Amino acid sequence: MDWNGYARYYDWEFDLICTDQRKDVNLWLKLAERFGDPILELCCGSGRITIPLLEKGFTITAIDNSPQMLQILQKKAGNKVETILSDMTSFQLKKKYKFVFISYSSFQQLLTQKEQLQCLQRINEHLEDGGVLAMDINPSICDEPDILGKTHHYTAEYPPGNSTVTMYTSHRIDRKNQIKHWEDTYLEIDKTGNERTFVNHISLKECSIDAMKKLFSKCGFEIENIYGDFELGDVKEDSSNLIYIARKCNSKLRL
Numbered sequence: 122m123d124w125n126g127y128a129r130y131y132d133w134e135f136d137l138i139c140t141d142q143r144k145d146v147n148l149w150l151k152l153a154e155r156f157g158d159p160i161l162e163l164c165c166g167s168g169r170i171t172i173p174l175l176e177k178g179f180t181i182t183a184i185d186n187s188p189q190m191l192q193i194l195q196k197k198a199g200n201k202v203e204t205i206l207s208d209m210t211s212f213q214l215k216k217k218y219k220f221v222f223i224s225y226s227s228f229q230q231l232l233t234q235k236e237q238l239q240c241l242q243r244i245n246e247h248l249e250d251g252g253v254l255a256m257d258i259n260p261s262i263c264d265e266p267d268i269l270g271k272t273h274h275y276t277a278e279y280p281p282g283n284s285t286v287t288m289y290t291s292h293r294i295d296r297k298n299q300i301k302h303w304e305d306t307y308l309e310i311d312k313t314g315n316e317r318t319f320v321n322h323i324s325l326k327e328c329s330i331d332a333m334k335k336l337f338s339k340c341g342f343e344i345e346n347i348y349g350d351f352e353l354g355d356v357k358e359d360s361s362n363l364i365y366i367a368r369k370c371n372s373k374l375r376l
């Protein structure tokens with residue numbers, strides 16, 4: 122996954138095509154109010170959620186492993202946010218937090234159980250006793266045909282580059298490991314006809330409710346609730362976002 126190369130397009134493309142996902146901002150504001158300060162955000166990216174939380178006065182430490190994504194956040198937030206360049210499986214901070222969260226299916230970028238456990242263990246160690254972890258999981262990543270050949274997704278004006286971007290997407294699904302691999306190609310042409318091509322690879326792992334329950338339990342968490350949408354409604358068969366709320370409990374880690 123090349124988040125550094127993709128960073129220049131992230132905010133712009135999100136506004137262009139991610140109409141459903143943007144409803145999650147209110148969810149994270151609501152949960153932050155419920156579970157409190159200080160907050161640790163993993164995979165904060167360019168600050169799509171971080172900025173509204175900062176504007177409401179929350180104290181946030183924001184972690185991401187892409188310098189470019191963090192640079193964009195830093196530009197927006199200045200010194201109002203503490204950013205840490207680190208992997209979500211290996212961060213080590215001196216502080217403890219009341220609330221840790223991971224938005225936009227970002228936990229699913231961990232493709233092996235070992236990495237998932239490492240991440241949850243890191244989170245557990247950074248939570249105050251009784252603190253809460255929340256994450257948004259897409260439960261139907263692999264509910265699609267095994268292969269999608271290169272397909273035109275959109276063509277749109279890209280004002281930051283004074284250019285036009287055409288995006289082609291393709292994917293393949295590794296059923297054995299329940300991982301979907303995307304290859305997205307961005308062809309950017311500016312007003313003078315200069316072309317630039319960027320190919321992004323993204324992979325996400327399907328995480329069933331059963332698998333998540335086992336992971337949480339192994340890492341010293343008790344699931345307090347699973348919601349089926351960003352309005353904290355019930356889980357339904359066709360829920361496309363599951364919001365896990367897990368509390369750090371005192372039981373020993375069972376890794």
Ligand SMILES: C[S@@+](CC[C@H](N)C(=O)[O-])C[C@H]1O[C@@H](n2cnc3c(N)ncnc32)[C@H](O)[C@@H]1O
Nearest residue numbers: 124164165166169185186187190208209224225
């Ligand atoms: C889909 S973006 C989400 C950004 C932001 N949370 C949002 O909702 O818009 C995923 C982010 O995860 C970061 N990321 C990917 N793998 C990571 C890892 N192992 N550790 C830390 N950050 C990671 C990427 O750099 C990227 O900024």
